[in-house]
Amino acid sequence: MNAQIVYDECINEFDQMDLFHSVINVEDDSIIIKDRNKRLILVNEAAENIFKKKADQLLGKILGDVLPADIVEQLELGDDDILKNTVYSSKAEIINIKTIERSYWSKKYAYKKNESDSICGIIHILKDITNWLFAESTLNHSKEHQSLILKNIPSKIVELDLHGHIINTNQSILGKLPEEVFGSNIYNIISPVHTLYLRKAVEQAVHSGYPEQFEISSIQNKNIRWHSNKIVPIQENGTCKSILLIETDITRQKQAEAKDKRREEILKAYVNALPDTVFVINQKHNIEEILSTCPDYPANPTNKSCEGRSIYNFLPKEHKEKLQKNIRQTLKTGQSRTFEYDIQGSGLWYEARISKVTARDNFGDLVVMVSRDITDMKRNQEILDASYKESEQLLASISSIMIGVDEHDKINRWNSTAEKMFGIAADSVMGKPFLYCGIKWDWSEILTIINNCKEKTEVSHISEKVQYENRKGEDSYIGITIYPVLDKNNEHRGYLLLATDITKRIHMETQLMQAQKLESIGELAAGIAHEINTPTQYVSYNIDYLNDAFTEINHCFNEFMALSENKTINDRNNLQILTDKLCGRLVRLKTHMDDIPTALEESQKGVESIARIVKAMKDFSHPGDKDKVFIDLHEALDNTITVSRNEWKYYCEIIKEYDESLPFVPCLPGELNQVFLNIIVNAAHAIKMKYDEETTTGLIKITTSIEDDTAVIRNQDNGCGIPKSTITKIFDPFFTTKEVGKGTGQGLAISHHVIVEKHKGKIEVDSKSGEGTIFKIFLPFEE
Numbered sequence: 001m002n003a004q005i006v007y008d009e010c011i012n013e014f015d016q017m018d019l020f021h022s023v024i025n026v027e028d029d030s031i032i033i034k035d036r037n038k039r040l041i042l043v044n045e046a047a048e049n050i051f052k053k054k055a056d057q058l059l060g061k062i063l064g065d066v067l068p069a070d071i072v073e074q075l076e077l078g079d080d081d082i083l084k085n086t087v088y089s090s091k092a093e094i095i096n097i098k099t100i101e102r103s104y105w106s107k108k109y110a111y112k113k114n115e116s117d118s119i120c121g122i123i124h125i126l127k128d129i130t131n132w133l134f135a136e137s138t139l140n141h142s143k144e145h146q147s148l149i150l151k152n153i154p155s156k157i158v159e160l161d162l163h164g165h166i167i168n169t170n171q172s173i174l175g176k177l178p179e180e181v182f183g184s185n186i187y188n189i190i191s192p193v194h195t196l197y198l199r200k201a202v203e204q205a206v207h208s209g210y211p212e213q214f215e216i217s218s219i220q221n222k223n224i225r226w227h228s229n230k231i232v233p234i235q236e237n238g239t240c241k242s243i244l245l246i247e248t249d250i251t252r253q254k255q256a257e258a259k260d261k262r263r264e265e266i267l268k269a270y271v272n273a274l275p276d277t278v279f280v281i282n283q284k285h286n287i288e289e290i291l292s293t294c295p296d297y298p299a300n301p302t303n304k305s306c307e308g309r310s311i312y313n314f315l316p317k318e319h320k321e322k323l324q325k326n327i328r329q330t331l332k333t334g335q336s337r338t339f340e341y342d343i344q345g346s347g348l349w350y351e352a353r354i355s356k357v358t359a360r361d362n363f364g365d366l367v368v369m370v371s372r373d374i375t376d377m378k379r380n381q382e383i384l385d386a387s388y389k390e391s392e393q394l395l396a397s398i399s400s401i402m403i404g405v406d407e408h409d410k411i412n413r414w415n416s417t418a419e420k421m422f423g424i425a426a427d428s429v430m431g432k433p434f435l436y437c438g439i440k441w442d443w444s445e446i447l448t449i450i451n452n453c454k455e456k457t458e459v460s461h462i463s464e465k466v467q468y469e470n471r472k473g474e475d476s477y478i479g480i481t482i483y484p485v486l487d488k489n490n491e492h493r494g495y496l497l498l499a500t501d502i503t504k505r506i507h508m509e510t511q512l513m514q515a516q517k518l519e520s521i522g523e524l525a526a527g528i529a530h531e532i533n534t535p536t537q538y539v540s541y542n543i544d545y546l547n548d549a550f551t552e553i554n555h556c557f558n559e560f561m562a563l564s565e566n567k568t569i570n571d572r573n574n575l576q577i578l579t580d581k582l583c584g585r586l587v588r589l590k591t592h593m594d595d596i597p598t599a600l601e602e603s604q605k606g607v608e609s610i611a612r613i614v615k616a617m618k619d620f621s622h623p624g625d626k627d628k629v630f631i632d633l634h635e636a637l638d639n640t641i642t643v644s645r646n647e648w649k650y651y652c653e654i655i656k657e658y659d660e661s662l663p664f665v666p667c668l669p670g671e672l673n674q675v676f677l678n679i680i681v682n683a684a685h686a687i688k689m690k691y692d693e694e695t696t697t698g699l700i701k702i703t704t705s706i707e708d709d710t711a712v713i714r715n716q717d718n719g720c721g722i723p724k725s726t727i728t729k730i731f732d733p734f735f736t737t738k739e740v741g742k743g744t745g746q747g748l749a750i751s752h753h754v755i756v757e758k759h760k761g762k763i764e765v766d767s768k769s770g771e772g773t774i775f776k777i778f779l780p781f782e783e
Helices: 003-014 018-024 045-051 069-075 079-083 130-152 192-208 251-273 317-333 375-397 416-422 443-455 503-565 572-621 633-643 669-691 747-758
Strands: 030-035 040-043 093-097 102-111 121-128 156-160 166-169 212-220 223-236 239-249 276-281 287-292 337-343 348-357 366-373 401-406 411-414 461-469 475-486 492-501 629-631 652-657 665-667 698-706 710-717 762-768 772-780
Touching: 030 045, 040 045, 045 121, 069 093, 079 102, 079 121, 102 130, 192 212, 192 223, 192 239, 223 251, 251 287, 317 337, 317 348, 317 366, 348 375, 401 416, 443 475, 443 492, 475 503, 503 572, 629 633, 629 669, 633 652, 633 665, 633 669, 633 698, 633 710, 652 669, 665 669, 669 698, 669 710, 669 747, 669 772, 747 762, 747 772
Parallel strands: 652 698
Antiparallel strands: 030 040, 030 121, 093 102, 102 121, 156 166, 156 239, 212 223, 223 239, 276 287, 276 366, 337 348, 348 366, 401 411, 401 492, 461 475, 475 492, 629 665, 698 710, 710 772, 762 772
């Protein structure tokens, strides 16, 4: 029997069955009918999706012919029990068909032709529940997600019945876990004050059907905490069944509101304290509000008199166009703008600063205009400009060189004197590094001075004498003063170099020094002549003696020669006379032979003494070199002592105590000799004044030593000393205590200048009137 015959028979049989008609008409369900041999005899259209084949391709086949084994196993589960007549229908099962990724609710029934007949086959109904299972899964996931959200939401959510009993809550209440408070009355848990507010809100929400809300504070751990309570009625069919209490901690919000309020009060106080008139202007250029008013502002605008009026009513008409332009530009670009305007005839000036306030609502952007009285500032600016102009004119009139350098070592000032002296135009050096400005001088020395100026915060650093080449190519000298420019934090912001050409002064000082030397030599000339005359006299006496001795020796020699050549003398008496005469000459010759060495020695000492005095005078009076040279201080002192000998030898004795370990010292020899002479001569004069009428002689003690890398020359005398009233003036030019015509007052002034300015040393004096004076000179070993 083929499948078509079986199908036709079944159809004929089913036409007689009411059950067949009711099953076959079920919508969307898949219906599969198999005979006792599990062959397919009916497959509706919905079931074709399971097999992915048409019904006519399936009739007469078993499931194993058209489906995978694992699916067949699911679809045939329970078939044997039904066919064996052990059960009438199978249990409802859920099966998953992977090939089509669908899930089905499966139910099987046995069918018979009559109640008494045996089972003819199986009716298998499959209901597609894929979407239902997905919806159930989604719902379960949604519930889990909702539960997770409720547990982690910062607000506390409590569901209450109408009597206040807790139905559900997502958080603990006053330290009690949710499971511990279910069924409890919330009014018995919260504070009395909270209860009062909550009861009232619940009554109003139940009565109105709309949510109610209130805020309440409490003390927790000695701190104030704020909470917002929202009461939401839950209604069913227009009747309130329960209450939803949503409590949110708003402490931070309250704190922020308090801070904002305080800031607002501070800002308001600040604005009120400003000496300004502050307008708030809308896009139509009308005044919305006046935040503050300057008492002196024209028309004295207030909120009451100005609200809604045009801003142009409160500004001079001649400035209307300028204000319109600035307001429009500020609204367009958002950039703040500033302009100044004056009130004609009043002498008052104002500065208007316009800023945009971007709107955060639908009312449009605003402009804030702050109008400040700048009359005093304008007047001060005019004074400052005039002062600046006057200062510039003053600086331009300064005859000194002025060069300004900023903190980046760039030139920012170069006056006309600098142009004239260096032959360099200002335009060619402005903004350039100072090192490359083109001045021809010893840059190593200048940079050393500048670096010292940068490292220190002294007002100035001075270099007395700097050699440079002027615009004519000639060697010249300038004195430099460098002033560091410091800001208010005492930070270096550059320096100002002031310089004066001192070439003429240097030449004059040199001439003055030499003249002073010559003056000193002139004053010592008589003494020096006497010192030279004494050895000259005994040299002259010895020469006269030697001349006489030589004449007599010569006569004696001639007589002996005559006697030796005369061979005719026979007279014995004549021979005796001649012999006696020669013997007398020989006796005198012997005396001369004893005295001549002494005369020669004395003459040699006299010549050496003269040579020493002449050499001392030569060394002392020589102008010297322009640059320092290393010299022997002891030799310089000895030369000075020799030259000045006639000034002191009658009144005092000089004792020398030299430190033989003293090295050579860098000095200007000629000028230093003048210093030594001034001090020794002054000491001799002081001793003469004290001991002039006495037979006692004075004492000058000259010592040398080394102290802290410095050579020290100490000149001590026991003369009359210097009164306290005048000791502070001894280094002043033209100051002297000597009689008129006896001193010029230049000696010690020049000495101080030479030691301090030219040798970078120092000179000190200590004196007691009637006891004596000590001069100490300190000379550094390094240049």
